[in-house]
Amino acid sequence: MTPLIPLTRDLVLIGGGHAHALLLRRWGMNPLPGVRLTLIDPGPLTAYSGMLPGFVAGHYDAATPQIDLVRLARFAGARLILGRASHLDPVAGEVTVGDRRVGFDAASLDIGVTSEMPGLPGFAEHGVPAKPLGRLARDWAVFRAGEGPARVAVIGGGVAGAELVMAAAHGLRHREARVTLIEKDRVLGAVSDSARALVLERMERLGIEVIEGAGVARVAADRVTLDDGRKVVSDFSIGAAGARPQGWLAQSGLVLTEGFVEIGPTLQSSAPQVFATGDCAHMEFDPRPKAGVYAVRQAPVLFDNLRAALSGGRMRDYRPQKDYLKLVSLGGKSAMAEKWGRAVAHPALWLWKDRIDRRFMQKLSDLPEMGNARLPDPVAEGVREALGDKPMCGGCGAKVGRGALREALAGLPAQSRADVVALPGDDAGLIVTGGARQVISTDHLRAMVEDPDLMTRIAAIHALGDIWAMAARPQAATVSLILPRMSAEMQRRTMAEIMRAAREVLDAAGAHLLGGHSSLGSELTVGFTVTGLCEREPVTLGGARPGAALILTKPIGSGTIMAAEMARSAPGPVVARAWEAMVQPQGRASEILAGAQAMTDVTGFGLAGHLSGICEASGCGAELRVAEVPLMEGALELAEAGTRSTLFADNMAGAGAVVIGAGGARTDLMFDPQTAGGLLAAVDAADAERLLAELRAAGYPAALVGQMVEEPGLRLV
Structure with a gap:
């Protein structure tokens, strides 16, 4: 080996x-x-x-x-x-x-x-720097798509400014555009005379006004004021000067x-x-x-x-x-080449x-496929089938299937302690000591991101979900870590990052980090055992009544997005926004929904699986309006392209008797395993709109997604 x-x-x-x-x-x-x-x-x-x-x-x-x-x-x-x-x-x-x-x-x-432009009065509020490039790319797309006259000023007459001003004039030819280039010295002073003459001639043909020998005194929303008092109208001012x-x-x-x-x-x-x-x-x-x-x-x-x-x-x-050969764009699909003084x-x-x-x-x-390590030959029967044709997901996508878990739990003997209350179907247990009600749960995740800080934050929010789902206040936590095998110095660095991230999340939730346990293994795994205190009886899966409205506090789709990210098929911004959603804490949402009839956090078994759990524990059924379930940006497109988490099939099989109306990718996402997902609450219908408004005011993208019904089972409509 x-x-x-x-x-x-x-x-x-x-x-x-x-x-x-x-x-x-x-x-x-x-x-x-x-x-x-x-x-x-x-x-x-x-x-x-x-x-x-x-x-x-x-x-x-x-x-x-x-x-x-x-x-x-x-x-x-x-x-x-x-x-x-x-x-x-x-x-x-x-x-x-x-x-x-x-x-x-x-x-x-x-x-x-970066640019010296932010030091110019008014530029920080009304201007757009050419570097770094990201903001210019975002803001220009919005501006160019507008209607009516367009007035643009580019400050800085070097090669970058010249390219941008010609590009702007060409890109705005569908609008009544007025484009101006402003340079405090000489436009294109660092290039050859032949190159400068060629570019200036092209600017004239594009109708660009060129102002040389004039500095800028101030930038406003609708104009650029020069040092000599002249005013240049501009609704979009680009700073391409003073790179520093x-x-x-x-x-x-x-x-x-x-x-x-x-x-x-x-x-x-x-x-x-x-x-x-x-x-x-x-x-x-x-x-x-x-x-x-x-x-x-x-x-x-x-x-x-x-x-x-x-x-x-x-x-x-x-x-x-x-x-080196300089290739300069001239606005339209033409370019200038300059080298050794010739253009x-x-x-x-x-x-x-x-x-x-x-x-x-x-x-x-178009990154090459590097291929997986080849299996030895021969291998035991079933090895290739167990490995599958794609890497195993991380996060909740790596959980054991619901069917296997149910069979294992069914064989456990009944608990016999009077101070420990098992709550059927709930992930957290209840301990009653001296009249105090304490809930306890444990969860750990196989890393789905390489950054231990981000992975710790996701794992902590995920573990706290069981406490929040019971309307309890987080109390204490211990951390359980498996680090990849590494040197002592790297262990120190990694542990410092993990413990700092854990402290920040738990402190913000009101829980005290007591310590934990660590070991070395083959890959990063982060887990937490958490406790919470209930001021009244905890909200459980049981208790939902027909007619109750269903509220979901977070969009779904993280399993599909993370599976696509592992396969390098998820756009970077989609992944980044999924990370942001996963680390959003649910403490305030739990407080708002504390009077719910039943509640759960949506995690590994997917929205349909966790709603089925409420149905089973409450002895009634539910209708889930698939079209009204909020989805993470990009999740539907990835699902339509065929991306599925490795736990998807188990979730479909483990959700029980589900009646599916119209199928398709959106319906499949109801079985997508979530990591650090939102809360799903059955609330009195009369309170639903008020609770929804409170959740949205608190920053949660909450939605009404269905209702509880008399007939047992789950129907996706």
Whole structure:
């Protein structure tokens, strides 16, 4: 048997820039055993700068220039931390993300640059920076889709500003557009005279007003005021001037040049374990202008040298080219090529640029299938069937099926203690001591995300669901952990992240974390045993009466989305929003629904399975209005594409006598296993609208999804 290789080194990539995106692809194809790879970036998508002018011009849709970091991280086996880095401590080997510290043995910076524009009066409120690219991509899509006259100002007349202003003029030709380029010095002062003349001629043909030698004094919602008092009408002001390094680098202790991280030929900074690439880096050994072509060509050297730094290997030098071919979009499907001071424009050059850009994006989206480890031959009968044709889901998708669980529980002897009350069908038990009513439950989850902080938050919310479902107040908790086999230092780092996350969730819920137990195993598993106190009799599965309305506090679909994420078929933003839904606590919802006739949390057995449990315990039936059940964004599309959790079939079989009206993907989602799902409550019909309004006011996307009925069984209508 191949030994399990322990994790011994942490590699942290800070920023999802072009070099890091390419590195993730290479890492997925050739990882270094023993290294835990982490990517930190503010969002699940990062924009590819080469295609952004084409998007502004209308040549590409919003998705085309976006690099999906969630998919890339899954391919590379990396944990993804969605957050903005704010500090780097090379001595301690830590990067700060929010109020969280992430340890590293080697780190790499690819965070690009930011803009000086926010320092301009009014820009923060009314302007849109060209970098970082994400906000411009989002806001422009909304603006371009509007109607009526369009007035745009681009501040900054470098190559980036010139491309954007021409793209804006072309993209708004369906509207009565007035587009202005403002430059405090000379437009395109850094390019050759022939290239400048060619671009200015193209701007004139597009009707762009060019203002040179004028600084900007203020930006307002409908105008840009210049230093000399002139006013330029603008409803959409883009800041493409004053690119500067990220300010937090100044406190890193790294040697900087004008705020940029100084690097040598091996791409190492003054701290040998910290590398930097792309626009945030300054090549002290051979200075070059900021351009994406250098980041792309640095990627293979960065990949090799990070591996060498973590394995004791030999590094190699990066040698930048003296000049490079500049392809500049000219608004329409035409481009200019410039090198060695010569420039030419032609539609064929845009086709060439488009082909280069699409090839780059295809490399990061059409990721190769690396294949699973081959089974030995022979194997016992049933092994291949048990493994199936896809990886086992994590979270509640990895639970034992309801049928097997019922059979096991049915064989248990009846409890005999007077102070312990078993509640048939409920996940929590009731302990009565000196008149105090305490509920207790335990739950653990096989990790479905690589980030132990996020996984801990999901697991804690999930475990507390049983307490909240009984309208109890969380009291205390212990944690049970299985960590992947790793070095002592990595154990320390990981345990610190997990315990901090657990404390935050439990403290917010009003529960005290007492401690717990940990061990090493093959993969991360996080569990909690939780207790809660009931001021009155707990709300259970039994007690629902015909005519009661059914309220659901969270949308469903997490099992399908997480199964798709494992297969790299779920869009990054869909996954990120599912994570956000899963970590939403249900404490306030539990308080609002405390007077419910019956209540449960919707978890592994799916909405239909848990509603069937209420029906069985209450001795009546229910109608579930499938069309009114809220779904997580993207879940229906993934289900229609055929994605199913590994627990789906068991949930269909274990839900009991379910009468299904119209079938289809939406109906199938009623059997989708949920992790850290919402509360499902049967409430008096007369109170339903009031409770629904209170839940929505408290921030829950709650909905009325059905009603209890006389006839036993569950009907999906």
